[in-house]
Amino acid sequence: MSDRPGEGTVPTTRRETRFRWEFRRATRVMVDARWPLFAVIFLLAASIAAAFGPVLSPLDPNRQNLVLRLAGPMAPGPDGAVFWLGSDALGRDVLSRLLYGARVSLLVGFAAITVGGSIGIVAGLLSGYFGGWVDDLIMRLADIQLAFPFILLAIMFLVVLGSGVWNLILVLGVGQWVTYARIVRADTLSLREKEFVEAARALGDSTASIIFRTILPNILAPLTVIASFNVASVILSEAALSFLGLGVPPSVPTWGSMLAESRDTLIANKWWLAVFPGVAIMLTVLSFNILGDWLRDCLDPRLRERT
């Protein structure tokens, strides 16, 4: 922190230069702190696994092989292949299922915060800008939602809607909007009276333009921090729901459902079925959490010690 230059050392206020400077500072903090770097590397690897799962997987994740069931890690598999991380109770390759599982976790994680973030940002902007009954209505809706422990709400809707990636994204996404709405509302409230908003109003800009082109760009930065932590918690919820059997259909391998299946062979001490998917979830969530911390440090060093 001590090497942080004062305001005056920003060479110029020109946008690109300033951006380059910020970028350099951000990368320097990342490399200095080491952990964010590991987080980014891990997430890149996970994204590659998600994108190129079919190419990377040594075996078909759904191919059953009852003769070779519950083989330990490094055991020989079919056709000269190797079960690097062992095989499950149906003789399916754990490594291949793990690589495919990255898809669901990352897709659901990102899609859900896109849904939740969009709803939340719009709701927060409207609530903060207009105030009055609009504000009351939106904030009471938020209260109602917060009155439910989220996972219970998700269970109730998913039981009725049935499992599936889109239902999962919808339910997890709608579950997140309140977080964004509250923060955006607070920021909008304080920006609403600022001079540059006043100026836009005086110039005769339309209300929509003021909200989305004048206010919105100024409140986006802190939201990236929230979003990063949020992806982490959404991935945890997705894993928990998949574990309960409420996630995607059984033919799609996910880390949560792999853990659910591992329970049947736990007593027989088939540890590899339980250890690897859990480590995958943990590392992914940890990476997003570390990334969130790092983003917060970069965007606002003053926030460093809070929460």
Added chain:
Amino acid sequence: MGSYVVRRLLQSVVVVIGVTLVTFLALQAGGDPTYLFVSERASLEEIEATRQALGFDRPLHVQYLSFVGDLARGDFGQSLSYRQPAMEIVLEALPATIELTLFSMVIALLLAIPLGILAAINRGTAWDGSIMTFSMLGQSIPNFWMGIMMILFFGLYLRVLPISGHVPFLAPMMAGDFGTALSNLPRTIFHLILPGIAVGTYSLARNTRLIRSSLLEVLEQDYVRTARSKGLPERRVLIHHALRNAWLPVVTIIGLEFGFLLGGVVVVETVFSYPGIGRLLFAAINQRDIPLVQAGVVLLAGIFILLNLVVDLVYVRLDPRMKLAGGRG
């Protein structure tokens, strides 16, 4: 202060109405709810008969009003798999769930306070570093996976702790049988250790961070500097000046905490075959036993709302600023 209490109560009423509305709409979210109550091979006549028996042929607002009426009487209908009133089954499982939730709350709070203080007063040292690392890890491990890992390690490898089951303490207590309750207590706690840790770790990690940052913020305040410059011993400054103010944010989250823990309990109970509402919900989900799912969810949500109300009202008494402002903030 009085007006705040009234407003807070009114707000609770609105929330409760909202919750009933959401619960009702959840049932309708997938189209005609009749299909949730009949088997896949049911004939058209059977479906029609079920529709009329459950009243799904009536207009929505009539259905909602009768739903609220039933709700007020605690009537969620018959569980499809048990052929008993759903609420009875859920209430039977409630004491076990409360025991687990309270136990994990004790872990999450009692350990977080010393850890958070330790990290804050040793800021920047190895103590702080390791506590914060632990806290980062604790917030990244799925609770149910942690349960599975502990079963593997403590239950199957070391064989020192029970990995499943539950010895009732609250149930005999409520039945007035204090002797049984007390003699059960050691074994109750013994069975709660692993699931309690699995549920409580996430909150423990989060609370540790919260207490640390809250204390750090307070320690920078002028009145703490004044206390120090008066020559008060650091210990006294910490306990009488800093902590008194640092723990207010912690009280606020206790209510929310409970709801969060409840969510964790639902999943972790399944891992440890712990006979509470969570395991019941898990079974009900797999058998698509809608009345049972609804009864469980609404009961837990109801407890959560009530608790948050109580916490908010207690908060008014704890924070003198609230009395002056007549409301929050």
